[in-house]
Structures are given as C-alpha cells and as structure tokens.
Amino acid sequence: MSFDRKNLSNQELIHFYKQLLWPRMIEEKMLVLLRQGKISKWFSGIGQEAIAVGATLALQQDEWIMPLHRNLGVFTTRGMPLSKLFLQWQGAQEGYSKGRERSFHFGNREHHICGMISHLGPQLAIADGVALAHKLRKENKVSLAFTGDGGTSEGDFHEALNVAAVWDLPVIFLIENNGYGLSTPTNEQYRCITLVDKAKGYGMDGVRIDGNNIIEVYDTIKGVRDYCINHSKPYLIECMTFRMRGHEEASGTKYVPADLFELWAKKDPVKNYEQYLVSSGILSPEGIESIKEEYRDKIESELKIGFNHSPVVADTRAELVDVYAKAQESTARVIDNSAVNFQDNGLVKEGRFIDAVKEGLYQSMKQHPNLVLMGQDIAEYGGAFKITEGFVQEFGKERVRNTPLCESAIVGSALGLSLEGYKSMMEMQFADFVTVGFNQIINNLAKIHYRWSQNADVVIRMPTGGGVGAGPFHSQSNEAWFVHTPGLKVVYPSSPFDAKGLMIAAINDPNPVMYFEHKALYRSVSGPIPEEYYEVEIGKAKHVREGEEVSIITYGSGVHWAEDYATAHPEVSVDILDLRTLLPLDYTAIKEAVQRTGRVVVLHEDTLTGGIAGEVAAWIAENCFELLDAPVMRCASLDTPVPFSIELERNFLANSRLEEVVGKLMNF
Numbered sequence: 217m218s219f220d221r222k223n224l225s226n227q228e229l230i231h232f233y234k235q236l237l238w239p240r241m242i243e244e245k246m247l248v249l250l251r252q253g254k255i256s257k258w259f260s261g262i263g264q265e266a267i268a269v270g271a272t273l274a275l276q277q278d279e280w281i282m283p284l285h286r287n288l289g290v291f292t293t294r295g296m297p298l299s300k301l302f303l304q305w306q307g308a309q310e311g312y313s314k315g316r317e318r319s320f321h322f323g324n325r326e327h328h329i330c331g332m333i334s335h336l337g338p339q340l341a342i343a344d345g346v347a348l349a350h351k352l353r354k355e356n357k358v359s360l361a362f363t364g365d366g367g368t369s370e371g372d373f374h375e376a377l378n379v380a381a382v383w384d385l386p387v388i389f390l391i392e393n394n395g396y397g398l399s400t401p402t403n404e405q406y407r408c409i410t411l412v413d414k415a416k417g418y419g420m421d422g423v424r425i426d427g428n429n430i431i432e433v434y435d436t437i438k439g440v441r442d443y444c445i446n447h448s449k450p451y452l453i454e455c456m457t458f459r460m461r462g463h464e465e466a467s468g469t470k471y472v473p474a475d476l477f478e479l480w481a482k483k484d485p486v487k488n489y490e491q492y493l494v495s496s497g498i499l500s501p502e503g504i505e506s507i508k509e510e511y512r513d514k515i516e517s518e519l520k521i522g523f524n525h526s527p528v529v530a531d532t533r534a535e536l537v538d539v540y541a542k543a544q545e546s547t548a549r550v551i552d553n554s555a556v557n558f559q560d561n562g563l564v565k566e567g568r569f570i571d572a573v574k575e576g577l578y579q580s581m582k583q584h585p586n587l588v589l590m591g592q593d594i595a596e597y598g599g600a601f602k603i604t605e606g607f608v609q610e611f612g613k614e615r616v617r618n619t620p621l622c623e624s625a626i627v628g629s630a631l632g633l634s635l636e637g638y639k640s641m642m643e644m645q646f647a648d649f650v651t652v653g654f655n656q657i658i659n660n661l662a663k664i665h666y667r668w669s670q671n672a673d674v675v676i677r678m679p680t681g682g683g684v685g686a687g688p689f690h691s692q693s694n695e696a697w698f699v700h701t702p703g704l705k706v707v708y709p710s711s712p713f714d715a716k717g718l719m720i721a722a723i724n725d726p727n728p729v730m731y732f733e734h735k736a737l738y739r740s741v742s743g744p745i746p747e748e749y750y751e752v753e754i755g756k757a758k759h760v761r762e763g764e765e766v767s768i769i770t771y772g773s774g775v776h777w778a779e780d781y782a783t784a785h786p787e788v789s790v791d792i793l794d795l796r797t798l799l800p801l802d803y804t805a806i807k808e809a810v811q812r813t814g815r816v817v818v819l820h821e822d823t824l825t826g827g828i829a830g831e832v833a834a835w836i837a838e839n840c841f842e843l844l845d846a847p848v849m850r851c852a853s854l855d856t857p858v859p860f861s862i863e864l865e866r867n868f869l870a871n872s873r874l875e876e877v878v879g880k881l882m883n884f
C-alpha cells in the first residue's frame with residue numbers, strides 16, 4: 217500500500233495514527249473480554265477503521281455524521297470517552313442511552329452523531345435534512361451518512377440520494393464496500409460493476425477509493441467536503457475495504473474464502489500505515505510502542521470506570537416520561553370549543569374545515585420562521601387538496617418545498633431538519649401513502665427521544681378517510697397503526713375550530729404528531745373559526761352533545777354521523793364525546809362520558825378489528841365497570857379493504873350500522 221502524505225505535517229500524520237490505532241486496540245481488548253464472558257457481542261470494524269476515522273477527521277466537529285453499526289472509529293474520533301462508551305455497551309444507565317439501546321445504536325447531540333436504527337438505510341435521508349438546514353441558513357457545512365454495500369440495495373438509499381440530488385444538498389454519502397452483507401457477497405447484492413456507478417443515475421458525481429488507506433480517505437473526503445459546500449451538491453464515495461471479522465462478533469465467517477482473508481490481511485489499514493510512518497522516519501518503533509503502552513494503560517483505567525456502574529433500576533415513570541420531549545412555552549393562547557370563550561377576545565368568522573387547516577398552517581408559518589413545509593405538489597400547485605395554495609408566493613420555495621415521490625426520504629429529511637432545530641410539516645398526499653414512509657415514522661421519529669433524548673419536531677398531515685368513492689388506496693383510515701406506536705401523538709379534529717387549534721398545537725409540539733384530516737369534511741363541514749393564533753390542547757376530548765341515555769364516543773367523521781343519528785332519533789337522548797386526540801387518550805373525559813349515561817357505543821370509520829374502539833372499550837371495562845348498565849359496543853367499518861363502488865362503500869362504512877348498534881345497546 218502506498219501513502220501520499222500530501223501536505224500533511226508529521227504532527228498531523230501522527231495524530232491520524234493515534235486516532236486509527238485507538239478503535240483497533242479497544243476492539244482487540246473487547247475480543248478478550250468477550251471470550252471471558254464479560255461483555256456481549258458487537259459488530260466489529262476491525263480492518264475498516266480507516267474509513268470511519270478518516271471521514272470523521274475530514275469533517276468539522278460540529279458537522280453531523282450518521283454512522284452505522286461497524287463505525288466505532290466515528291465515536292472515538294469524535295472524542296467520546298471509552299469509559300462512557302463502555303457503559304453504553306454494558307447497557308448501563310450511565311451510558312449514552314440510559315440502558316435503552318444496544319452497542320452503536322445511539323446518538324449524541326454534543327458530538328453531532330446521529331444514532332442509527334437497525335434498519336440501516338434510514339440514516340441516509342436524515343443527512344439530507346441536516347444538509348437542507350445548512351443550506352437554508354447558508355452555512356458552509358456538510359453532513360455525512362454511512363451505508364454498507366448491503367444497505368445500498370434498500371429503497372432508502374435510492375430515495376436519499378435522489379432527494380439530495382434534486383434539492384442540491386451538500387451531503388456526503390459514504391459506502392463502505394466490505395464485500396459482504398452478513399453472508400451475502402456483493403455479486404448477490406447488486407449487478408453494477410462498481411457501486412459508485414450509481415451516482416450517475418442520480419446526476420451526482422462520485423469516486424471509488426481505497427478505504428484502507430487513511431490518508432486517501434481523509435484527503436478525498438476533505439476535498440469532497442469542499443466540493444459539496446462550494447457547489448451545494450451531494451457526492452457519493454465508495455470505499456473499498458473488507459470485513460475481517462464475522463458479521464457480528466462470534467457469528468463466524470465460514471462462508472468467506474480463506475484466500476480473501478489472506479489478501480486483505482496484507483492490506484490492514486493500521487499495520488500498513490504504521491509501517492509507512494516508521495519507514496519514512498515519522499515515528500520510530502519505540503515511538504509506536506510508547507503510544508500503544510499509553511493506550512493499554514488508558515484502556516485499563518477507562519474499563520475500571522466502565523465496569524463500575526450501578527445496577528439498572530427500572531423506574532416506570534421515568535421510562536414513560538422520556539418517550540416524549542417536554543413541551544416548550546407557546547405564545548398561542550389555549551382556548552376551548554365554546555364560541556363564548558373566545559368571542560370577547562378576538563374575531564370569529566365562519567369557515568370550512570379546509571379553511572381552518574389552511575389557516576392553522578398559515579399562521580404557524582408566520583409564527584415560526586424555522587418551519588418548513590414539504591410534500592408532493594404543495595408549492596405552485598397548492599397540494600392535491602389546495603391546502604397550501606398561495607403559500608409559495610408568500611413564504612418562498614425554500615420553505616414550501618415540492619418533493620420528489622420519496623415519502624421515506626422526506627420523513628427522514630424532516631428528522632434531519634429537527635436535528636438542526638427546524639420544525640417541519642410533511643403533507644402525505646393521501647394518508648394511504650404513509651405506508652412507504654412508515655419505517656421512518658414508526659422506528660425513527662417515534663423512538664428517537666426515548667433512545668437518545670433527541671426530539672423529532674415533525675408534523676405529518678394525513679388526508680384520510682372514505683365516503684368519496686375513491687377506492688382501496690385513497691380512502692383508508694389508518695390511525696390505529698400510529699396509536700399503537702409509543703412516541704407519536706395522534707390528533708384527529710372533526711370541526712373547523714379544532715382543525716385550526718390542533719394544527720397550531722401540533723406544530724408547536726416538539727414531538728412527532730400525526731395530524732389526521734378527513735377529506736370528506738374539508739368542504740362539507742363549516743363552523744366558527746377564531747381569527748387569532750390559538751391552540752386546542754392535544755390530549756383533550758370535547759363533550760359535544762349532552763344526553764342521558766347513550767354516550768357515543770367517537771372522532772372525525774364519526775362525530776358527524778353521531779350528530780346525524782341524534783337529530784334523526786329525537787326519541788333517544790344521545791350524548792357525544794369527540795376524542796379529538798387519539799394518542800394520548802383523554803381518559804378523564806371518557807370516564808365522564810360513561811358516567812353520564814352508563815351505556816357506550818364507540819364509533820369509528822376505521823375497520824373493526826384492532827381499531828381504537830377496542831382500546832377504548834377495554835379501558836372502560838377495566839376502569840368503569842361499575843358505571844356500566846350494558847356492555848360497551850363497537851360500531852366500526854367492515855373488516856375489508858375500502859371498496860370503490862358507492863353502494864359497496866356505504867355498506868362498508870360504520871355509519872350504515874350505527875342505528876343497529878345503538879338499537880341493540882338500548883335494548884340490552
């Protein structure tokens with residue numbers, strides 16, 4: 217292996233050596249500890265350290281890196297103390313994730329390291345969001361995301377590179393091509409000759425380099441960093457290397473031909489660099505030995521701290537509290553539904569549901585200069601439902617962003633923006649399409665605060681529901697998927713008043729909020745909308761109709777169905793509770809609704825099995841049994857996909873069975 221020192225000083229070259237040696241010596245020690253049964257397994261980076269170390273050295277300390285499972289060198293080069301890393305790997309509460317995450321699946325703001333989720337590919341789009349923040353602030357910075365050769369096959373790789381290219385974002389995408397994805401060799405992973413060929417397809421430049429040569433890695437990435445900043449463009453780097461250990465420690469390497477190990481052993485990044493430093497007189501063998509001696513001592517003293525941790529004590533309250541970031545002070549007044557409450561304090565006008573959504577968004581854009589809107593066709597076109605019509609003229613294309621058809625990458629970018637202190641709202645064109653952004657929402661946005669205290673300040677708008685003859689993929693109710701995911705908040709307004717107030721509250725909330733807006737209500741429902749900038753509190757239900765015989769607990773279009781039922785059946789005294797927020801549920805209001813009538817129907821447009829009605833009914837059974845005069849009944853849509861034909865859809869929707877269910881309950 218030949219090294220070209222460029223114009224690096226001896227001091228710099230020695231610094232590189234020390235950074236390169238440190239993760240190697242840590243892992244060698246870990247191998248000993250593993251054999252002694254003192255630690256659990258991890259993903260070894262032995263043989264690949266020059267990439268993680270060289271990349272980290274080439275960036276500024278405050279530029280975000282999105283590392284993966286084999287990148288100990290990123291964590292050490294960013295200066296994380298071994299003692300704390302050890303606490304992390306031990307699952308200790310004093311570690312970086314309070315014992316909640318394994319090995320390298322954690323991040324840390326102070327070190328500008330974004331923790332990976334196991335799914336690999338999602339790291340890439342987060343780098344897009346960070347780079348977008350740099351671009352919006354006109355900062356001369358890049359973000360850098362790692363992927364393995366296996367990870368390049370994921371859709372997330374395609375989406376992240378495409379978005380970065382289309383938006384001209386200064387992101388460095390770094391492939392560590394180490395020959396295998398677990399046991400799968402590269403010839404079973406992709407068909408292009410080199411992975412860097414893929415850059416062309418996205419309209420970006422790329423380069424393939426020797427990933428085992430620390431100077432080449434450092435120098436290339438430093439140059440690429442300048443390029444990305446100067447041209448405001450992404451760049452793809454393929455680093456050739458080899459995985460010298462099993463996929464994870466102790467998992468074996470039988471599937472790797474022995475001669476490959478021999479070949480790559482000769483290219484060992486640490487040994488070769490060491491030889492270069494000695495042969496060129498930059499370090500003497502004694503100098504090398506003394507560095508190693510110093511490190512051996514350091515490892516021992518750090519391990520003493522690392523092994524000396526207190527036992528993990530589970531505190532259920534703290535566990536639950538940490539799922540969400542604390543709300544910040546809001547300048548919006550929190551007001552509730554009755555027009556009387558706010559009439560004295562501001563103007564109220566009559567408007568449609570769609571106007572309320574739009575106004576909530578518009579006032580939030582005015583309020584938060586750091587709020588960015590993203591979605592397909594939301595700029596000049598105004599969005600599929602025209603919610604953002606006129607926004608681009610007022611707020612500009614930087615803040616009102618048309619996106620490529622890349623839902624997963626846009627959710628990931630939203631998270632990246634949040635890392636850099638931006639707020640964002642992403643419009644799903646239809647709630648149905650959330651399935652292709654599902655992983656980022658469920659596994660990244662929802663879990664990140666619990667895992668490493670980073671909030672995801674993101675609102676996802678979900679135009680939802682049926683009743684408009686739009687068929688199985690433009691009509692679904694999928695709120696239950698998200699209600700089952702700790703870390704998200706789920707709101708679902710049924711009136712213009714709530715639509716605006718909940719939109720403002722969702723955007724002010726530092727946590728990921730799924731905002732469901734029923735398409736059939738957009739233009740069919742009108743009501744009072746205060747002109748002021750106000751919030752409706754997330755987590756608070758609304759008692760919308762007073763009655764004595766049966767309580768219908770519902771939300772969204774269900775509220776209107778329940779009202780229609782009550783109007784059509786004056787002989788039944790109907791009480792209606794609009795949940796408004798589905799996560800967290802307002803249990804106090806639910807209990808009060810049970811108390812008022814002793815008979816409960818939980819009604820929703822979503823299909824029956826596994827729907828929210830089941831959750832509410834179970835909670836009532838557990839907590840309000842003595843208040844009930846009859847079993848809680850559920851009224852929901854049929855357990856089928858949503859059919860296209862109006863007749864079939866009418867039969868599908870819960871509303872067609874409401875009369876029957878209430879009748880059954882009243883006769884119980």
Ligand SMILES: Cc1ncc(C[n+]2csc(CCOP(=O)(O)OP(=O)(O)O)c2C)c(N)n1
Nearest residue numbers: 286334335336364365366367394396397398
């Ligand atoms: C979406 C997903 N599918 C499968 C896995 C299981 N898995 C973990 S690492 C890995 C191989 C990854 O290979 P590569 O991207 O080349 O990275 P390397 O491990 O070689 O560094 C696989 C299949 C996963 N974590 N996530």
